[in-house]
Amino acid sequence: MQSNMSALARATPLVFIALFVIGLAAPFFIYPTFLMKILCFGLFACAFNLLLGYVGLLSFGHAAFLGTAGYVCGWVVRDFGLTPELGILAGTLAAGALGWVFGSLAIRRTGIYFAMITLALAQMVYFLALQIKATGGEDGLQGVPRGHLFGLIDLSDNLAMYYLVFAVFCIGFFIIYRTIHSPFGQILKAIRENEPRAMSLGYDVAKFKLLAFVLSAALAGMAGATKTLVFQLASLTDVHWHMSGEVVLMTLLGGLGTVLGPLVGAATIVSLQTELADTVGSWVTVIMGAIFVACVLAFRRGIVGEIMALVRRAGIR
Amino acid sequence: MEIFGIPSALFGSQLLIGLINGSFYAILSLGLAIIFGLLNIINFAHGAQYMMGAFVAWIALTRFGINYWAALLLSPVLIGLLGVVLERTMLRKLYKLDHLYGLLLTFGLALIFEGVFRDRYGISGQSYEVPELLQGGINLGFMFLPIYRAWVVVAALTVCFGTWFMIEKTKLGAYLRAGTENPQMVQALGINVPLLITFTYGYGVALAAFAGVLAAPIYQVSPMMGSNLIIVVFAVVVIGGMGSIMGSIVTGLGLGLIEGLTRVFYPEASAVVVFVIMVIVLLVRPAGLFGRTA
Numbered sequence: 238m239q240s241n242m243s244a245l246a247r248a249t250p251l252v253f254i255a256l257f258v259i260g261l262a263a264p265f266f267i268y269p270t271f272l273m274k275i276l277c278f279g280l281f282a283c284a285f286n287l288l289l290g291y292v293g294l295l296s297f298g299h300a301a302f303l304g305t306a307g308y309v310c311g312w313v314v315r316d317f318g319l320t321p322e323l324g325i326l327a328g329t330l331a332a333g334a335l336g337w338v339f340g341s342l343a344i345r346r347t348g349i350y351f352a353m354i355t356l357a358l359a360q361m362v363y364f365l366a367l368q369i370k371a372t373g374g375e376d377g378l379q380g381v382p383r384g385h386l387f388g389l390i391d392l393s394d395n396l397a398m399y400y401l402v403f404a405v406f407c408i409g410f411f412i413i414y415r416t417i418h419s420p421f422g423q424i425l426k427a428i429r430e431n432e433p434r435a436m437s438l439g440y441d442v443a444k445f446k447l448l449a450f451v452l453s454a455a456l457a458g459m460a461g462a463t464k465t466l467v468f469q470l471a472s473l474t475d476v477h478w479h480m481s482g483e484v485v486l487m488t489l490l491g492g493l494g495t496v497l498g499p500l501v502g503a504a505t506i507v508s509l510q511t512e513l514a515d516t517v518g519s520w521v522t523v524i525m526g527a528i529f530v531a532c533v534l535a536f537r538r539g540i541v542g543e544i545m546a547l548v549r550r551a552g553i554r
Numbered sequence: 555m556e557i558f559g560i561p562s563a564l565f566g567s568q569l570l571i572g573l574i575n576g577s578f579y580a581i582l583s584l585g586l587a588i589i590f591g592l593l594n595i596i597n598f599a600h601g602a603q604y605m606m607g608a609f610v611a612w613i614a615l616t617r618f619g620i621n622y623w624a625a626l627l628l629s630p631v632l633i634g635l636l637g638v639v640l641e642r643t644m645l646r647k648l649y650k651l652d653h654l655y656g657l658l659l660t661f662g663l664a665l666i667f668e669g670v671f672r673d674r675y676g677i678s679g680q681s682y683e684v685p686e687l688l689q690g691g692i693n694l695g696f697m698f699l700p701i702y703r704a705w706v707v708v709a710a711l712t713v714c715f716g717t718w719f720m721i722e723k724t725k726l727g728a729y730l731r732a733g734t735e736n737p738q739m740v741q742a743l744g745i746n747v748p749l750l751i752t753f754t755y756g757y758g759v760a761l762a763a764f765a766g767v768l769a770a771p772i773y774q775v776s777p778m779m780g781s782n783l784i785i786v787v788f789a790v791v792v793i794g795g796m797g798s799i800m801g802s803i804v805t806g807l808g809l810g811l812i813e814g815l816t817r818v819f820y821p822e823a824s825a826v827v828v829f830v831i832m833v834i835v836l837l838v839r840p841a842g843l844f845g846r847t848a
Contacts, residue, residue, distance in 0.1 A: 295654045342833060345840040349596045349653055350792060354836065357789040361829040368822065478785065482661055489658065522669030529662025533655050534647060 252497075260403055269399040270467070271511065275504045276406040277464040282487040282499030283413050284456035289485075290494030291417055292449045293429035297352045297481050298339065298359025299457050304476030305362060306332040306458030307465040308372050311381040314466070321384045321392060325405065325462040332458020333451050335362075340450030344443055347432075356478060363476045377472030381465055398467060405463050409456050414496060416452065425449055457484075486525060489532045492539030501540050560818055566697030572814015573807070574703055574772065577710035578765050580806030582787045584714055585761035587796040588721070591734040592754045595645065595656025601784025602667035603759050607633050607766025608775045609671060612682050622685035622771075629767045630760035637759030641752050664781070671777035679774020706768050713764060714803045721799055730754065789832045795842025805843060 263272055281303055288294045306328030314324040343354045366372045373379065383392035392398045416422050427435040428442055436442050465471045474480065483506065491502025506525075513521050532539070538546060582600060589597045597603075610629040614620035620628065640663065648655045684702045691700040721727035732740045733750055741747045766780075773779055787806075794805030809828050817824040835843065 295657070297657075342836050345836050346792070349590075349657060352654065352657055353596065353788040353792050354832070356785055357792065357829050357832055360785045360789075361826050364825040364829075368825075478781075482665070485658065485661075519673045520669065522672065523666050524669075526662045526665030526667075526669060529665060530644070530659060533659040533662065534644060537651075537655070 256497075257407075260407075264396055264399045269395045271507075273399055273402045273467045274464075275500075275507050276402050277460050277467065278484075278487065278503040278507055279500040280406050280409045280460040280463075281457050282484050282491065282503045283410060284453045284460065285484045286488045286493070286495075286499040287413050287416065287456070288449060288453040289488060290498075291422060291429060292425045292446060294344075294446065294450070295352045295485070296343070296355040296450075296453070297478070297485070298355035298357075298362075299454075299484050300476050300478065300480035301339070301359035301362040302332040302336055302454040302457040303461035303464070303480060303484075304366065304471070304473075305335050306461035307471035307475050308366065308378055310462035311378040311465045311471040312371060314384060315378070315381045320388055321386050321401070321466055324384075324466065325459060328462025328465070329455050329459040332461065333455030336451045336454020336458075337447070339454065340447045344446045344450065356481065359476070359481055360478060363473070363478070366473060366476050372471070372473075375473065377470055378465075379470055381469045381471065383466055383469065392466070402463055402467060405459060409459055410500075412452075413456065417496065421445070421448075482529075483525070486529055486532070488539075490528060490536075490539055492541035492543075492545075493537070495539065495541040495545065498539050498541035505540070562696040563698065565818055566694075566699075568814045568818045569811065570697075570699070570703055570814075572811045572817070573707050574810070575813060576807040576810015577707050577714075578769060578783065578806075579787055579790045579810050580714050580803045581710050581761055581765045582784070583790045583794065583802045583806050584717060584799065585758040586787065586791055587799065587802045588717070588730075588761075589755055589758040590796050592730065592737075592751055593641075593645065593649070593656070594653050595648070595660065596653075596788075597755075597758065598657055598660040598784070599640075599664040599667065600660075600759075600762050600787070601780030601782075602664040603633055603637065603762040603780070604766040604769070604783065605671065605777060605780035606636075606667060607763025608682075608770040608779065609675075609766075609777075610763070611767040611770045612680055612775045615682065622767075626764070626767050630763040633763035633766075634756040634760030638752055638756040641755040645755065646748075646751075668777050668781060675777060677776065677778060679776035679779070682770040682775055684771045702771060706772065709768060710765070711803075713761070717761070718799050718803065786828050789828050793828075793832050793835045793842060795844045797842075798844040801844025 281299070285296065285299050288296055309331040310324040310328035313319045313327045314321065319327070339355060339358050342358065343351050346354060367374055371378075383398060385391055386397070386401060390397055392401060417425075424435065424440055424445055427438075427440070428445060432442060461475060464475070487502035487506050488499045489502070490505060491500065492498025509524070510521060513524060517524070536543070582604065586597060586600055589595065607629045610632055611622070611625035614625045614628060615622070644659060644663075645656060648659060688702040688705050691698050693699075721730055729740065729745055729750060733745075733747055737747050740750075769779070790806055790809050791802070793809065794801045796802070809831065812831065813824055813827055816827040823830070
C-alpha cells in the first residue's frame with residue numbers, strides 16, 4: 238500500500254505539468270470563452286471544496302461570495318474606472334470580509350444547522366442584491382468594461398483575457414494546494430476527522446474553521462470577480478441559491494476532498510449545461526437533480542475519487 | 555381608527571397576512587422537525603413537496619373536477635405516499651452515512667420535482683378559486699376579514715396542535731419520541747423502527763402537501779412557490795431549534811407576525827427580517843430559542 242501511495246505521489250507533479258501545458262495550449266483549439274467559464278467555475282468549486290472536502294463544513298451559501306465579489310468588481314471597474322487587476326482584488330477582499338461575517342455566525346452551529354444558516358444568510362444577500370439600486374436589480378450590472386490589465390494590456394482580446402483568467406486560476410489553485418498540504422491544512426483535516434480530539438490537543442478549533450471559511454470565501458470571490466470581467470456582467474443568477482447548489486454538485490461529481498476533483502466536476506457540469514441548453518431546454522434542472530441523486534446514492538467518491546481508487550487497486554494486483 | 559398612526563384596516567390586514575404566513579411556517583417547520591427527529595436528515599424537498607401538494611389540488615380541480623375539500627384529503631395522501639416511496643427506495647440507503655448526504659439527496663430531488671413542473675406548467679402561476687363555502691368576508695368594524703384566510707389559520711393551527719397531541723399524548727407518539735432518543739433500544743423492545751421511520755417521513759411530507767393545498771387559493775400555484783418559502787422556513791428552524799414540537803409552532807407563528815408588522819412599519823426590510831432575527835438569535839443564543847445545546 239505504502240509503495241502505491243508513493244507511486245501516486247510521484248505521478249502527481251507530472252499530472253500537474255501536463256495540465257498546465259494543456260491549459261496554455263487549449264485556447265488555440267477550444268472556444269476561449271467556454272474555457273474561461275470552466276476555469277472560473279473550477280476555481281469556485283476548488284474554493285468550496287477547501288471547506289467541505291478538507292474541514293467537513295457544508296456551506297450552502299457560497300453563491301453569496303461569488304455574486305458579491307462579482308458586483309463589487311463590476312462596480313469599481315465600471316463606475317470608478319479601476320483597472321481589472323484592482324477590480325479582482327476588490328472583489329476578493331469584499332468576499333473575504335463577507336466570509337468573515339458569515340463564518341463567525343455559522344461556526345456557532347455544526348452539521349446540518351451550519352448548512353441551513355449559510356443558506357439563509359446567502360438568501361439575505363440575494364434579497365439585498367434584488368433591492369439595492371447599485372446592483373441593477375433584475376437587470377444586473379451590465380456593460381462592465383474588461384479594460385487594460387495594469388493599464389497596458391487590452392483585455393477585449395479574448396486570448397489576452399484567457400491568459401489572465403488562466404493565471405488567476407493557477408494562483409488560486411496554488412494557494413489552495415499549499416493550504417491543504419501545510420501544517421494548517423493538517424489541522425483542518427484533523428478537525429474534519431475528529432473535532433473533540435483536535436480541541437483536546439489544544440487547537441482553537443473555532444479559529445481554524447473561521448480562517449478556512451474566510452479563505453474559501455475570498456477565493457470564491459476571486460472566481461466571481463474574474464467571471465464578471467469575462468462576461469462583462471454581474472447578475473442575480475450568481476447570488477441565487479441554485480448557484481450554491483451547483484457548486485456542491487460540481488464538487489461532489491468531481492470528487493469530494495480530492496485536489497483536482499472540483500475542476501473536473503466544474504468542466505463536466507459546464508460542458509453538460511452548454512450542450513444541453515440547446516437540446517432539452519428546461520430539463521437541464523431535472524438532469525442536474527438526477528445527477529445529484531445518482532452521485533449521492535451510488536457515486537460518492539466522484540470521478541477523480543473513483544480514478545484514484547482504480548489506480549490504487551491496480552497497484553495492489 | 556388608527557394604531558400607531560397607521561390606519562387600522564392596513565394594520566389588521568398586514569397582521570392577518572403575517573398570521574397566515576406564520577401558519578405556513580409553523581406547519582412546514584413542524585414537518586421538518588418531526589422528520590429530523592427520527593431520520594436525522596433535513597428534508598430539502600419539503601418546499602417542492604408543498605408545491606406539489608398545491609399542484610395536485612389544482613390538477614384535481616381543473617382536470618377531474620375534484621373539489622377543494624376532497625383535495626384537502628387526497629393531496630396529502632398522494633404526496634405522503636410519494637414520500638413513503640422515496641424513503642423506502644432512496645433515503646433508507648443513507649442512514650449509516652454522514653447526515654449531510656440526506657440533505658444533498660433531497661436537494662437533488664427538489665431540483666427534479668421543480669424542473670418537471672416548470673417544464674410542464676411554466677413559471678407563471680395558476681390561480682385556484684376559493685371554495686364556495688368560504689367565499690366572502692366579515693366586516694369586523696376595524697378591518698375586513700376574508701373568511702378563507704381565517705379558515706387557513708384555523709385549519710393550520712388545528713393540524714399543528716393535532717400533531718402535537720399525537721406526539722405528546724398517544725402511544726404512537728411515545729414510540730416516536732422513544733425512537734428519537736434511542737432507536738436501537740426501541741427496536742430491541744420489539745417495535746418496528748424502520749416502519750416507524752417510513753411512516754414519519756410520509757407524515758412529514760403529507761403535512762407539507764396539506765399546507766400546499768391551503769396555500770393554493772391564496773398564492774398563485776407555481777413551480778417556484780416552495781423553494782423561496784423553504785429557505786425562510788430553514789431560518790425559522792434555526793431560530794426555534796428543532797428540539798421541541800411546540801417550539802416549532804410558536805416560533806413559526808411568531809415570526810410570521812413579526813414579518814407582518816415589519817411590512818407595516820418598514821416594508822423594505824420585510825423580506826429579510828426573519829434572517830436578521832436569525833443572526834441576532836445566533837449571537838445571543840446559538841442553540842436556538844427552544845433548542846437543546848448542540
